[in-house]
Amino acid sequence: MLTIGTLSKKTGTKVQTIRYYEQIGLMPEPGRTEGGQRRYDNAQLDRLSFIRHSRQLGFSLDAIRELLDLSDHPNHPCDEADAIARRQLKQVEQRMARLKALRTELKRMVHECSGGRTGDCKVLEVLRDHSECLTEHEEIGA
Amino acid sequence: MLTIGTLSKKTGTKVQTIRYYEQIGLMPEPGRTEGGQRRYDNAQLDRLSFIRHSRQLGFSLDAIRELLDLSDHPNHPCDEADAIARRQLKQVEQRMARLKALRTELKRMVHECSGGRTGDCKVLEVLRDHSECLTEHEEIGA
DNA sequence: ATACATCCTCTAGCCGCTAGAGGTTCAAGC
DNA sequence: GCTTGAACCTCTAGCGGCTAGAGGATGTAT
Numbered sequence: 001m002l003t004i005g006t007l008s009k010k011t012g013t014k015v016q017t018i019r020y021y022e023q024i025g026l027m028p029e030p031g032r033t034e035g036g037q038r039r040y041d042n043a044q045l046d047r048l049s050f051i052r053h054s055r056q057l058g059f060s061l062d063a064i065r066e067l068l069d070l071s072d073h074p075n076h077p078c079d080e081a082d083a084i085a086r087r088q089l090k091q092v093e094q095r096m097a098r099l100k101a102l103r104t105e106l107k108r109m110v111h112e113c114s115g116g117r118t119g120d121c122k123v124l125e126v127l128r129d130h131s132e133c134l135t136e137h138e139e140i141g142a
Numbered sequence: 143m144l145t146i147g148t149l150s151k152k153t154g155t156k157v158q159t160i161r162y163y164e165q166i167g168l169m170p171e172p173g174r175t176e177g178g179q180r181r182y183d184n185a186q187l188d189r190l191s192f193i194r195h196s197r198q199l200g201f202s203l204d205a206i207r208e209l210l211d212l213s214d215h216p217n218h219p220c221d222e223a224d225a226i227a228r229r230q231l232k233q234v235e236q237r238m239a240r241l242k243a244l245r246t247e248l249k250r251m252v253h254e255c256s257g258g259r260t261g262d263c264k265v266l267e268v269l270r271d272h273s274e275c276l277t278e279h280e281e282i283g284a
Numbered sequence: 285a286t287a288c289a290t291c292c293t294c295t296a297g298c299c300g301c302t303a304g305a306g307g308t309t310c311a312a313g314c
Numbered sequence: 315g316c317t318t319g320a321a322c323c324t325c326t327a328g329c330g331g332c333t334a335g336a337g338g339a340t341g342t343a344t
Binding site for chain 1: 200209219222228230238245249252262
């Protein structure tokens with residue numbers, strides 16, 4: 001039986017985060033001592049490791065919820081898990097493409113700044129005037 | 143004089159967002175009509191365009207605050223603006239590197255899934271067992 | 285018995301918006 | 315001048331995914 005602190009160390013998850021996962025129903029309610037402290041078993045350790053690892057690969061908590069459900073039913077066809085992973089891959093690729101365009105623009109800004117006064121700083125000028133940009137970069141975030 | 147709706151259309155910023163920027167002090171309080179509606183001038187249009195464009199390049203609102211301050215003082219040396227842009231460039235590059243590693247891992251997962259039952263789905267297996275991964279990918283988010 | 289690390293709950297905050305309720309103002313058409 | 319209705323107003327709450335802190339209870343080693 002593991003305390004929440006031990007589970008925290010073993011999985012690299014903050015104690016608060018574990019309680020948060022329980023609150024939103026991603027982790028099951030664990031057993032408790034007479035005094036009311038949480039005690040975890042190995043199944044729960046595995047589950048939390050799964051969650052953490054999925055988070056590191058960028059899956060949303062909602063996607064993880066689905067993946068966990070699938071993982072709990074070993075006889076279902078696995079197309080769905082595959083689809084979720086493909087979706088995630090696609091998202092990652094989109095984000096990469098976006099960042100690549102940003103990098104180009106930022107590099108250009110920085111290169112052209114010759115270290116004078118802010119009045120004729122290329123960085124600020126570009127920010128002021130979008131028409132100096134090579135690419136459109138409409139959507140914010142993503 | 144522009145209404146908030148017109149400003150919204152011209153800059154591609156939602157009305158609510160403009161009010162939010164005012165609330166956090168990123169946009170100045172505009173003039174008002176007798177009835178209390180906001181009216182903007184061209185200086186404010188420029189400022190909002192600057193903010194939006196910076197957001198599109200991924201700058202945080204705090205960074206934008208600094209950039210706007212610098213932009214307001216044309217006689218200062220522009221090292222600082224340059225530094226902010228370089229910082230942003232660095233962040234973008236770090237995020238790209240991270241995403242690249244994730245993409246590799248996700249691709250591998252997806253390729254190895256042969257479409258059977260969830261019980262022996264490679265996707266779920268990898269998520270269950272980090273040791274199957276080629277790279278460490280410790281930090282979440284970023 | 286005592287110390288003190290760890291645990292508990294609860295509330296609020298982070299970023300950058302976004303949505304909705306419920307009410308007021310403006311401008312155009314008649 | 316009056317009516318309509320789109321656009322405005324304020325205020326509050328919510329999103330994702332945590333994180334921090336207050337204030338108090340428990341567990342374990344000595």
